[in-house]
Amino acid sequence: MIQLVKQIYQAYGFTDEQSQEVADTLVYTDLIGIASHGVQRLIMYDRNIQNGKVQVHSQPEIVKETDVSAVVDAKFGLGQLNGIYSMKLAIQKAKAHGIGIVTTRNSLHYGIAGYYANLAANEGLIGMSSTNSRPGMVPTHATRAFIGTNPIGFAMPAEPHNFIYDVATTTVPQGKIEVYRKLEKDLPAFWVAKDGNQPVNDITDDETLDQLRDPEAPVGLTPLGGVDEETGSHKGYGLGVIVEIFTGILSMGSISNDITTKDLHSGPSQSFVAIDPGIFGDKDQIIKRFSAYLQEIRDLPAIPGKTVYVHGDKEALAYEDRKQNGIIVDDKTMAEVVNIAKRLGVDYAELIK
Structure with missing residues (x-):
């Protein structure tokens, strides 16, 4: 393949x-x-x-830079290439100065945030990456989407494999809805909300699910925590806003509500962070302690028939x-x-x- x-x-x-x-x-x-x-x-x-939304031959350009930071204009190149370029730049700065933070504007969908965080972890660094996206999340008590799925990726070296945390700040990403539609499986939980607080589960409801791509429609993805403050909706909603800060706001690029599928000149903003654990002490000892900590979690008593995993375990097994x-x-x-x-x-x- x-x-x-x-x-x-x-x-x-x-x-x-x-x-x-x-x-x-x-x-x-x-x-x-x-x-x-x-x-x-x-x-x-x-x-x-x-x-024409993807500019095949464009090259990213650094438009502002310090020893530990940079702003990159991706010029609507393919998102994966923008992400690799920007994280490599953050890694370079972290190796030279202990930390590197790069914000990137005018990019495009770059896949999973954890991939870029893990690039840093594979270099012995702590890595973080986030991206905003076209509106997908319905903020708590709102009736239409305004914030993107806005994932957060984090990775850190560990044994026997890197710790990798990669989640959307919505209950699920848009792509998971698409997979369920292809497999013709009903949505198993409150992933999609209509009119602010009504669940959508029927995968054959094409009209409603198609509206997920229309930011003016009263349909959207639920934040982590669902649609009510009682279940923690405000937590996923707040995390989505924090991602906007580190992507669209700091890069002076698009925020989620600026991004549309119709406008060829709108695209997501992204962030890439690399941190050398060595700026806090002996790097090897820090990673050794972290690895031992993760193993203690794995060794906790588990519910019958279940296994206690830490983030990255399932990915390593898969x-x-x-x-x-x-x-x-x-x-x-x-x-x-x-x-x-x-x-x-x-x-x-x-x-x-």
């Missing part, structure tokens, strides 16, 4: 290196079990490349399983990928076996 995705991006006009980077991010996401942001997203990126047994791609997504390959003249037959 990774070679097929790479050849598709080469056919779009991206360089070999860029195409490999994009393929790595998408297939890695499927390998760790996050199907909502893996190859399933290829159709959305294809649409944005075809309509990665090992899929590396050995392959990735399962649903039929609708595979059909989309094959159609893209056919249109671009990519010989796909041997690459999907």
